[in-house]
Amino acid sequence: MTLSLDAVVEAPGRIFFDALRRRLTGSLHTHDEPGFDDIVSPWNLAVAMRPAAVVVARTAQDVVETVRFAGAHGLTTGVQATGHGAERSLAGHILIMTKGLDEVTVHPEGWARVGAGVKWAKLVAAAAPYGLAGVNGSTTDVSIVGYTTGGGVGPLARTYGINADRVRAFEVVTGDGVFRRVTPTEYPDLYFALRGGKGAAGIVTALEFDLIHMPSFYGGAIYFDGADAAAVIDRWRGWADALPEQGTTSFAIFQLPPLPEIPPPLAGRMTLGIRFLWTGEPSEGARLLNQIREVAPVILDDANLRPYTEIDHVHADPVDPMPVVDPSILLNGFPAEAAERLLTVAGPGSGSPQVIVEVRHLGGAYAREGAHPSAFSHRAARFSVLTVGMAVDETMAAGTLAHAREVFAALADWDTGGVWPNFGVPHDAVSARRSYDEPTLARLREIVDTYDPEGVLQAGAYTRAVA
Ligand SMILES: Cc1cc2nc3c(=O)[nH]c(=O)nc-3n(C[C@H](O)[C@H](O)[C@H](O)COP(=O)(O)OP(=O)(O)OC[C@H]3O[C@@H](n4cnc5c(N)ncnc54)[C@H](O)[C@@H]3O)c2cc1C
Incomplete structure (x- = not known):
C-alpha cells in the first residue's frame, strides 16, 4: 500500500x-x-x-x-x-x-553535463572561461535540474526559449526503481514528461544540455521611484511589445526592507525596476534602454555591458533562505487598463504588503515549440505575474496570500488560468489543471502509470488526482 x-x-x-x-x-x-x-x-x-x-x-x-x-x-x-x-x-x-550529485563538466564545443544537485551558479562559473553560458533563470541559486524539469523561463527566454528544449539527455530513476538514460530516441515518453512535468515521472540524477555562446551581454536593471511607476510602466508596455527577440524584459514593483545590504536608493520605499537583457549589439541595447531611462529620473542605474557571470544583476533576486508566499498567474495581454488596475492594488498608496510584484514579457522564442514535444504548456501566454511576500508566521502568510489574490483578481480579465509548473508546483487536481493543458495531463498520467505503477514518487501523485 x-x-x-x-x-x-x-x-x-x-x-x-x-x-x-x-x-x-x-x-x-x-x-x-x-x-x-x-x-x-x-x-x-x-x-x-x-x-x-x-x-x-x-x-x-x-x-x-x-x-x-x-x-x-x-x-x-x-x-x-x-x-x-x-x-x-x-x-x-x-x-x-541531490546536493551530493555535484558533477559539472563543460564541453567546449557547447554542451554540459551536470549532476542533479548542481546550481546554475556553478555552471555559469565553469562555462565562462569558454565564452559559454546556460539558458538559466532569474537567479543562479536554483538547481539546473529543478529549473529545467519545470520548463525554465529566464531572462534569455525571448532569444533562446526555455531550457527544457535544450536537453540532450537525462539520467533518471523512475518510480519502479530502474535507472534509465533518456534522450529524444531512448524512452521518448520520459523525454517528453521530464521536460515540464517536474519530478512526476522520475528522479533525475544527471542532465546533459546545450549551452549558448555568450561571454557578455548588455543589460541589468534600472530603478525608479515608485511615484513614477505609472508613467514608466505605460512606456514599458509599448516598448516591450516592439522589442526584437534579442531583448527580454520584465518590471518589478519592489518594497525592499531598510537593511544595510540593500542599496540605499532601494531600501525602505516603493521602487520600480525595469529589467532588460539584450543579446544583440550592445550599443543597440543601450539605445533601446535609453527610451525607458528618459521617462523619469533613474534612482539607480545597474544596466551596462557586463560579463555573463553577472547575470544575477538582471533580476537581483534574494539569495538567503527566507519564508515566502509566491503565487503566480499567466496573462494573455497587459493593456493600459491592466496596468492601472495592477497599480491600484499594488502600486503607491495601495498598502500592498508584497516585497515584489513582477510582470515578465514573453513571446519570441519562448512561444515556439522546441524540436521535440514536451510537457511544458502555456507557450501562448504573453505575460507572467508573480507576487512575493513574507510569511514569517501563519497570520502573515494568510495576509500576504489574500493580497496576492486581490492582485490576481484585478487582472482576472487577462488571466489565462494557467501557471508555470516552476511557479506553482502541481500537487493536486486544481494545481495540475493550471500547470498543464488536458492532452498533456492525460499523457503525463499514462507515463506515470507506466513507470511508477505503485505510486512511489510523491511528485507524480497529482496525475492520479485528476484521473
Ligand atoms: C528566487 C527564485 C527565482 C526563480 N526564478 C525562476 C525563473 O526565472 N524561471 C523559472 O522557470 N523558475 C524560477 N524559479 C522557480 C524554480 O525554478 C523552481 O522553484 C525550481 O523547482 C527550483 O528547483 P530546485 O531544485 O532548486 O528546488 P527544490 O525545491 O529543491 O526542487 C523543487 C522541485 O523541482 C523538482 N526537482 C528537483 N530536483 C529534481 C530531480 N533531481 N529530479 C526530478 N525533479 C526534481 C521536484 O519537483 C522538486 O519538488 C525561481 C525560484 C526562486 C525561489
Whole structure:
C-alpha cells in the first residue's frame, strides 16, 4: 500500500531504515536524530519539511536503492536540491537530497553535463572561461535540474526559449526503481514528461544540455521611484511589445526592507525596476534602454555591458533562505487598463504588503515549440505575474496570500488560468489543471502509470488526482 501525500503517519525510526543505510554510499538521517531539521530545511523557510528520513545521495545508485526501499515498504519519496520550490512537507516519507550529485563538466564545443544537485551558479562559473553560458533563470541559486524539469523561463527566454528544449539527455530513476538514460530516441515518453512535468515521472540524477555562446551581454536593471511607476510602466508596455527577440524584459514593483545590504536608493520605499537583457549589439541595447531611462529620473542605474557571470544583476533576486508566499498567474495581454488596475492594488498608496510584484514579457522564442514535444504548456501566454511576500508566521502568510489574490483578481480579465509548473508546483487536481493543458495531463498520467505503477514518487501523485 502506498501512503497518501502528507498523511499523518507514525514515522518509522532509525532501526527501520538500517537496511537501506547499509546499501548507500551517501548518508541517511532519520527524523529522530539531532540536527535533522537543519538538514532538511528548504530555501523557502515557510515550508516545514517533515520526512521520516532523508537520504543525502552521493551516487545514482543511492537513488535507485532508496526508491526500491520505499516501494518495498509502502513509502513515497520526494526530491530536493535547494528547496527553492519546496511545497509539501513529505510527512512520514523519504526525502532524497541531490546536493551530493555535484558533477559539472563543460564541453567546449557547447554542451554540459551536470549532476542533479548542481546550481546554475556553478555552471555559469565553469562555462565562462569558454565564452559559454546556460539558458538559466532569474537567479543562479536554483538547481539546473529543478529549473529545467519545470520548463525554465529566464531572462534569455525571448532569444533562446526555455531550457527544457535544450536537453540532450537525462539520467533518471523512475518510480519502479530502474535507472534509465533518456534522450529524444531512448524512452521518448520520459523525454517528453521530464521536460515540464517536474519530478512526476522520475528522479533525475544527471542532465546533459546545450549551452549558448555568450561571454557578455548588455543589460541589468534600472530603478525608479515608485511615484513614477505609472508613467514608466505605460512606456514599458509599448516598448516591450516592439522589442526584437534579442531583448527580454520584465518590471518589478519592489518594497525592499531598510537593511544595510540593500542599496540605499532601494531600501525602505516603493521602487520600480525595469529589467532588460539584450543579446544583440550592445550599443543597440543601450539605445533601446535609453527610451525607458528618459521617462523619469533613474534612482539607480545597474544596466551596462557586463560579463555573463553577472547575470544575477538582471533580476537581483534574494539569495538567503527566507519564508515566502509566491503565487503566480499567466496573462494573455497587459493593456493600459491592466496596468492601472495592477497599480491600484499594488502600486503607491495601495498598502500592498508584497516585497515584489513582477510582470515578465514573453513571446519570441519562448512561444515556439522546441524540436521535440514536451510537457511544458502555456507557450501562448504573453505575460507572467508573480507576487512575493513574507510569511514569517501563519497570520502573515494568510495576509500576504489574500493580497496576492486581490492582485490576481484585478487582472482576472487577462488571466489565462494557467501557471508555470516552476511557479506553482502541481500537487493536486486544481494545481495540475493550471500547470498543464488536458492532452498533456492525460499523457503525463499514462507515463506515470507506466513507470511508477505503485505510486512511489510523491511528485507524480497529482496525475492520479485528476484521473
Ligand atoms: C528566487 C527564485 C527565482 C526563480 N526564478 C525562476 C525563473 O526565472 N524561471 C523559472 O522557470 N523558475 C524560477 N524559479 C522557480 C524554480 O525554478 C523552481 O522553484 C525550481 O523547482 C527550483 O528547483 P530546485 O531544485 O532548486 O528546488 P527544490 O525545491 O529543491 O526542487 C523543487 C522541485 O523541482 C523538482 N526537482 C528537483 N530536483 C529534481 C530531480 N533531481 N529530479 C526530478 N525533479 C526534481 C521536484 O519537483 C522538486 O519538488 C525561481 C525560484 C526562486 C525561489
